[in-house]
Amino acid sequence: MFVGILTVELVVYDTGSLKSKRSVVKGLKDRIRSRFNVSVAEVDNQELWQRATLGVACVSGEKAFTADVLNKVVDMIRSNTGVELIDYQIEIL
Numbered sequence: 001m002f003v004g005i006l007t008v009e010l011v012v013y014d015t016g017s018l019k020s021k022r023s024v025v026k027g028l029k030d031r032i033r034s035r036f037n038v039s040v041a042e043v044d045n046q047e048l049w050q051r052a053t054l055g056v057a058c059v060s061g062e063k064a065f066t067a068d069v070l071n072k073v074v075d076m077i078r079s080n081t082g083v084e085l086i087d088y089q090i091e092i093l
Contacts, residue, residue: 003093004066006056006073007043009086013050021049024082032056032076036069052083063092 015021029040036058044053056073060066070090078085 002060002063002066004058004060004070004077005091005093006054006058006070006088007091008054008074008088009045009054010052010054010077011086012052013084014084015049018047018049021052021053025052025054027075027076028080028083029054032073035076036073038069038073052063 010025012024014020014067015024025042027041032038038065039057042052043055045051049074056070058066058069060069060075074085074088074090077083077088
């Protein structure tokens, strides 16, 4: 069994409040969950209205599949127009 952990740091644009930031982040998390069947949570920077840190977890029997899914999540986030990917880290256990 392999567990993949993706940590993503984002800048959230066009938000003037925590409420609007949470709306953007919630929509992104929902799209990631439904498209890739992974677990997603906002794990840091909850009180900053233009920054977000997401944690994404994937469990699989194959290491290559786990890495592929997490890389596709990164690609999807990069293509999202409401946020900018600052940094990410993938760890496979």
